[in-house]
Amino acid sequence: MALYLVLTTIDGSLPEKTPELVDWGSLSLITSLIITSKGLELSGIFGRLAPRLVDRANQSGKRLLLLLLPTIAFSSAVIMNDTAMLVFIPLIVALSELSGLDKEKTVTLSAIAANVGSALTPIGNPQNIIIWREYGLGFSTFVVHMLPFVLPWLGLLLVFVLFSPDESLSVESLPPVALRVNLLIVSAFLLGLNVYLGETGRHVLAIVITLVLFLLLERDVLLSFDWALVLTFAFIFIDFNEFSYLISKAGLSLPTGGVKLLLASAGLSQLISNVPATVVFIGSRPSWLPLAVGVNAGGTGIIVGSLANLIAVRIAGVSLRDFHRYSIPFFVLSLISSAVILLTT
Template sequence: MSSHAVTRLLRPFIRDRLLHILLLIGVLLFAIEPQPLSVFRHVIDWRTINTLLGLMLLTKGVEVSGYFDFIGRQIINALHSERWLALFLVFSAALLSSFLTNDVALFIVIPLTITLKKLSALPVNRLIIFQALAVNVGSLLTPIGNPQNILLWGESSLSFMAFIGQMAPLAAALMLSLLAITWLSFPARNIVKKAPTQSYPYQKLLLLGCVVLYGVFLVSLELAQPLYGLLTVFIGFLLLARRVLLQIDWSLIFVFIMMFIDIKLFTELQVMQPLFSGISALPDSAVYSLGIGLSQVISNVPATILLLNYVPSSALLAYAVNAGGFGLAIGSLANLIALRMAGDRRIWLHFHYYSLPFLAWAALIGWLLL
């Protein structure tokens, strides 16, 4: 491997402030209450890590093929208004997340949205922020839309459709709210297109390879063998386009690994155990607030896992942890993925300008609907 390739691989790790903070937190928590190092490999959700890495590789492969440029040009030619384009992208992200999960939806819509930056003067960062909100809204509707719903559904006695019926009022209210905010946040002016500098061809062989690898990867996930699917994808890109392996955000994988480790260390602190043991005796309002609050600290999936140890799966808990996906970026892993894929540090502060008020609104609406 050339020195240029090594530098390209290491650069994200050197610049990744979030990873540095998580490493520091992990060291401090470990110093307070040391544990055998062998424990950590068991607390990491390797299925999530393998799935995330596989999707990152496949999405980058499609991006490198140039197909997103081609599709982006088709969309801009069909939708001339910034407002209608934003509504289309937001609704598409929400719809995809309902049935493909929020992470998968992001790996489809975010690279396509980033491509629009090359083609027009659109506020791409704002579009990405609204798509991050959209996948959190859309995914809360179904039992398979996000990891917390999968957990809640598994612990409940509800059928697939009954779970949707439970979540539909909150999903509908928040979707209408988000579409209204999107309408107000994007003007009706015509999209200012940049003069085309190329015909936007795409590499059909690489695109076809990505499609085939994606199919293999989905089968591996269905068979609960994500590692074999990931190895197939990795080998495929070694043969098709090695540059794809250098262009993905490898440090994001380590961010998620450190999140699993830090959450494990935090939830097992002896000083926290008396607080956790009292959760089962809390009134509904306190459990609802705790579900939202914990999501802001440790993300909504770990918050769901923690709370299910003390309270039953219910609409109350489902509404709380799904509302908790808004607010701070850490509230939902989907937020972190979307903001990292944007590749612009300025987006993090701008995201909270929209997400924090939306958290307050989602929490209020959720409580009123219970």
């Protein structure tokens, strides 16, 4: 209300009605997908996968990374990048303690892989969910348009691995992880259902069904879910929707397309993180593809660019210097490649 009164014009008239400060539709869909991702995490499906990757690596750290990073990227496209970090980073930390694997390098490249993989689908991260819902895009449409950018990013990440020194792993096996089949089935069903409901605009129904099914069938998912994360996203929508509105009322203009939008959204993501940056730019209704590419590339740079980075560093105890030693060069190169692709398409 205070903001509304401040924006009263000089002649005493009131400005046009402000937009709804919280995008409840996007918040509902984000929450339902994060809860579903928590169900997939607790099912143990990814914990069962990790030992197999170690076995296939044949005690080679480089080979393990070449197997692990695409797995994290693919997982992030399905269960969101933040959840992928919660699943894989503890395994990486345990593996580094047992085998001598370079924890700093592996954690940083894993965080980059999570951000890269999540960029591919509209359910891979919160900023994509916001763009997907706001522009009414089809699931396959989003994937097809993002694929020419995500593939070079993933290729660049693997080049980083290939040119890094190899390490000899001493771990022969990891303890087995139990697979909860019923939880896996329920979570996979809800994931598919939430994608469908998201595409058809029934976002509130998605969160209602998700809560009811987990409450009736797998209550521990709701009990172990970090509800403070939902409040965090709610505050993001409130704060940065106001900021976007102020920019509009001040007569300032933000880039609305092309390489300028790509660079501006990626740059702003380095300052306030990519989800708030998306909220700021989306108020001016820019072209969705340069915005999506920019905010997703922005998540791979400075640690604050993505919540997934903060989760990875916090769990693993990696220093900012070690993280940025890999993330900033990757960010610069990925941004250059993205600008070239955008100019030539």
